[in-house]
Amino acid sequence: MFQALGTHGPVVSPTTSLILDIILLVSAFWLLATPSKKNFGDTLLLLTLVLAVSALRVLMQPLPNIQPVTVAALIVGAQLGARRGAAFAILVAMISNTIIGDGWWTIFQAIGWASVAVIGSKFALVVNGELQRSRLFIAAIASAFVFDIIVSFSIIDSSFSVVTFLAYLAHGIPFDMLHALGNLTFAVWFGSWFADVVAEEIIVEEVELTSVESNIQHA
Amino acid sequence: MNRLQKLLILFTTFLILNTGAASAISSPSESDQIYGFDAQWAQQFGGGYVTTAPIIDNATLFVRTSGMWVGQDRPQVFAYELTGKELWNNTNQNATQHDMSPLKIIEAGQGQCGNWSKQLIIAWSDGLIESVEPLTGHKNWQYQSEVNVWGITGSSAQDEDKLVTSTRTGIVSLCLADGTLIQNATTDLGWRNGVTVTESGYLVGDENGTLWHLSRDGNLSSYSLAIGKIRHPPLITDAGIVIHGQGQGKSTIALLDENYSIINSHTSGSSPAMPILIGQYLVTGDSSELRSFDCSQNCTALSSLTFTTNGEMAMGLDGQFMVPLNTAQGGWKGFTLVENGLLEHVRGFQPGFSTYTTAAPAVYSEGDSDWLVLANDASRMVVYWRGLNDSEVVENLDENTPASDENKNNNQILLLVIFSTFCAMLFLARKPEQGKKFSLLLILIVAVIAIPTLSTQWSSKVDDISADIGVEGSTDGVEGEWNQSWPEQWQGTQILIIEIDGQKQMMGGYSGYQNVLQLTTQAASDLNITISSQQSDIGTYITSFNGHQGQGWEFFVDGSRGALSAENVAIEENTIVHWIPA
Numbered sequence: 001m002f003q004a005l006g007t008h009g010p011v012v013s014p015t016t017s018l019i020l021d022i023i024l025l026v027s028a029f030w031l032l033a034t035p036s037k038k039n040f041g042d043t044l045l046l047l048t049l050v051l052a053v054s055a056l057r058v059l060m061q062p063l064p065n066i067q068p069v070t071v072a073a074l075i076v077g078a079q080l081g082a083r084r085g086a087a088f089a090i091l092v093a094m095i096s097n098t099i100i101g102d103g104w105w106t107i108f109q110a111i112g113w114a115s116v117a118v119i120g121s122k123f124a125l126v127v128n129g130e131l132q133r134s135r136l137f138i139a140a141i142a143s144a145f146v147f148d149i150i151v152s153f154s155i156i157d158s159s160f161s162v163v164t165f166l167a168y169l170a171h172g173i174p175f176d177m178l179h180a181l182g183n184l185t186f187a188v189w190f191g192s193w194f195a196d197v198v199a200e201e202i203i204v205e206e207v208e209l210t211s212v213e214s215n216i217q218h219a
Numbered sequence: 220m221n222r223l224q225k226l227l228i229l230f231t232t233f234l235i236l237n238t239g240a241a242s243a244i245s246s247p248s249e250s251d252q253i254y255g256f257d258a259q260w261a262q263q264f265g266g267g268y269v270t271t272a273p274i275i276d277n278a279t280l281f282v283r284t285s286g287m288w289v290g291q292d293r294p295q296v297f298a299y300e301l302t303g304k305e306l307w308n309n310t311n312q313n314a315t316q317h318d319m320s321p322l323k324i325i326e327a328g329q330g331q332c333g334n335w336s337k338q339l340i341i342a343w344s345d346g347l348i349e350s351v352e353p354l355t356g357h358k359n360w361q362y363q364s365e366v367n368v369w370g371i372t373g374s375s376a377q378d379e380d381k382l383v384t385s386t387r388t389g390i391v392s393l394c395l396a397d398g399t400l401i402q403n404a405t406t407d408l409g410w411r412n413g414v415t416v417t418e419s420g421y422l423v424g425d426e427n428g429t430l431w432h433l434s435r436d437g438n439l440s441s442y443s444l445a446i447g448k449i450r451h452p453p454l455i456t457d458a459g460i461v462i463h464g465q466g467q468g469k470s471t472i473a474l475l476d477e478n479y480s481i482i483n484s485h486t487s488g489s490s491p492a493m494p495i496l497i498g499q500y501l502v503t504g505d506s507s508e509l510r511s512f513d514c515s516q517n518c519t520a521l522s523s524l525t526f527t528t529n530g531e532m533a534m535g536l537d538g539q540f541m542v543p544l545n546t547a548q549g550g551w552k553g554f555t556l557v558e559n560g561l562l563e564h565v566r567g568f569q570p571g572f573s574t575y576t577t578a579a580p581a582v583y584s585e586g587d588s589d590w591l592v593l594a595n596d597a598s599r600m601v602v603y604w605r606g607l608n609d610s611e612v613v614e615n616l617d618e619n620t621p622a623s624d625e626n627k628n629n630n631q632i633l634l635l636v637i638f639s640t641f642c643a644m645l646f647l648a649r650k651p652e653q654g655k656k657f658s659l660l661l662i663l664i665v666a667v668i669a670i671p672t673l674s675t676q677w678s679s680k681v682d683d684i685s686a687d688i689g690v691e692g693s694t695d696g697v698e699g700e701w702n703q704s705w706p707e708q709w710q711g712t713q714i715l716i717i718e719i720d721g722q723k724q725m726m727g728g729y730s731g732y733q734n735v736l737q738l739t740t741q742a743a744s745d746l747n748i749t750i751s752s753q754q755s756d757i758g759t760y761i762t763s764f765n766g767h768q769g770q771g772w773e774f775f776v777d778g779s780r781g782a783l784s785a786e787n788v789a790i791e792e793n794t795i796v797h798w799i800p801a
Contacts, residue, residue: 174674188656
């Protein structure tokens, strides 16, 4: 919605922008690094996912509010947990915005998709290794509105009253609906496949971990 | 996923991202765009000029180039369909000077010297006069006039069954049926000295400031006016004959009586343009100003505006006449004559390719479509289109619908039909899961296509509701009401404020602009502020003023934040538009 208005919230200086980027980056790495250390391969695989989804977002950018990142964040959150899901979301927002356009809104997009990843992790989308498709579909639709509302906060300045902000949100409803429809389509078409891709990471990681532990015990 | 499914997805991607087929010539660039029109196609003619107006007749566009002195390039005449398809071209290898004689369409007819079909008259700088079939370029006849360094540079006229042309050295009249010479009179040398047909014969001027009259029975008489070179066809008004003579560093607008004596004159700027008559009003232009006169009685001066134009002026669309701006800035300006013949600047036509400009534009209206063709001294021509009623035009595509839009719509409809059929087949084949997936994709595609229209209509509704409940959305520092410090004459008019680096630049006194973008474009032009804009499916957005891009720009209308693109926000006659950095 805010893109439709051509407004983007406060103008940030290059220094402030750099500080915001550093904060986002540090947050992402902090989320990746704690509480349990992961091996380099695990991080590399996650970064591969980040790059692929970022590229997909850039490619899909000409289509109004079609956001493949939302469903991806949902599934990554469900499969890898809230922390790595949030890190994934922050990195995708940062990397894709270096091409699409960086600014104050990047923080809100990062927070929005991180929130979606947290929702994915808490909504029991994967039970006993099985993706719960119905739940995924519901979450995909709902997360569109969650993300859009969070991002809409980026527009608020001293001129906005509550009523004005509500009017602003009302203007964006068609785009919110389109986002939800796009999410549902992604979930229906690619949800299971993407969940399997992310799950394979876990399997590889677990196999490697088991192998390492086994070697240690035999040593 | 089987092959068919993959193929369908490929089709889908094409459907969504398809931007229309390229025209037969070249796609217009972003810099070709002008407000209110869609640039349909463009043609860059190489190293020469376009110094006389293209013409459009029966949905066929004719344009001539000149000044090709590099390599093998030579002046040409082209004929195109309005969709960009080239019908024919005609190159003159012997052209010796700028080919600026206006092209002329002659309707089919009959007379004492025979019958003739519809024809296009091309007069060349090597003295050749050609009559060709407009749609094929096939030659009907030709006549070689006398050359003195160069040949014909002025306009021709029709006198019943005769074509009358001011050649380099005189006046010839030719039978329209076969080009047979009927009259040939020798005058002094002329340059761009078009001919005017009067009740008694033909009038042309020359480079010595002499007006020549050739009667139909062959009597040639001359009248030395001593007002400089006469480089346009004399104009016949109710008050008399008008000539804008080109002197040294100045010009003279002279009114002649029936005896060709000057009865009234006005001194004006240098290098005059070709004057035009709009009803009883005369409009002249030169390197200094644009002027209007009332020629109902004695060509009284009415108004003037600072301007630089040295070429052709012509009636445009919307009751405006369009004047080329012959400066480095270039482009065209639209003017009207308001009450009592006063000049009023309406809007600019300022494509990014603008440079020195002398050719008048071509305009053409048919049904719900308006066409505008602009060509400049850099030999770039762009064809623009607008629908007077867009929704109807989309539904009723006719032969004038731009090829790219037509192809795009056809592609979309065709692919949607294929897609829908495929979905239905999946259900019929008892593959409901696949059917649901593809149906969902189909719904998404339709939604993406429909969202620009839907969102615009939705936002209008929200605006109405917001206005009803009094949501103003005003911002501190935004001008939303009349300010007593503003010029009194701005009150009740459209006012625009652009805040760049904290400095407010404003202009008022406008009226008649329909939306924010229209007003902004004009006022920014008047304030010498350059605008960059971006087209999107949901309207045109201003991306920078004077190169200041920042994090975007937002506008307020009467203090309320604009909720749509500037193009989609309508304004009233007493609206204040305020742009600030976002």
